[in-house]
Amino acid sequence: MAALLYSFRRCPYAMRARMAVAYAGVSVETVEVSLKAKPPEMLERSPKGTVPVLVLDDQVLEQSLDIMRWALAQNDPDDWSMASDPEAQRQIAELIAENDGSFKTDLDRYKYAVRYPEFTQAEYRARGEVFLERLEELLAERDFLVADHLTLADTALAPFVRQFCYVDPEWFWQSHYPKLQGWLKRFLESALFVNAMAKHTALP
Structure with missing residues (x-):
């Protein structure tokens, strides 16, 4: 199953998650969510009902910073994480x-x-x-x-x-x-x- 990133374009938390995923170049399908009618499959994996949510094969990440750090752990070509400092x-x-x-x-x-x-x-x-x-x-x-x-x-x-x-x-x-x-x-x-x-x- 492809990784799914549930997102909402105007949410600043979702924005920073989207950018980290895009920067890392990881294969993730972004799904726009209507906050007035959240998809049942998202709520099933993340009952709290807020975005962003990243659904992976082995885990569900429900916080934007966790998603960003996951993305950088996959690929961080410009050293956003300042790994040696x-x-x-x-x-x-x-x-x-x-x-x-x-x-x-x-x-x-x-x-x-x-x-x-x-x-x-x-x-x-x-x-x-x-x-x-x-x-x-x-x-x-x-x-x-x-x-x-x-x-x-x-x-x-x-x-x-x-x-x-x-x-x-x-x-x-x-x-x-x-x-x-x-x-x-x-x-x-x-x-x-x-x-x-x-x-x-x-x-x-």
């Missing part, structure tokens, strides 16, 4: 943890501020900017976050920065984060992102 690996892990933790919380509240009336949308954006400022500082010395080339950190974080940008694009592209803007623009225009985000037939 423990300090870079530590930095990658820290950035992903902050992105998936506090920044994702701030992003959700910024995007859906009406659901969280404790603070204004601008206040939620300011909270998220703490992370943007850290990324801007990292990009001051190089074009990528951790090394002089794309790593797991760039690919894991970019879909979430993209989502933050799209809440108010006019604000983002006029903000005081020129290095981050350039980094995101290169990401969005990259063949990796464009090809990984090609449309697939939706199920059901």
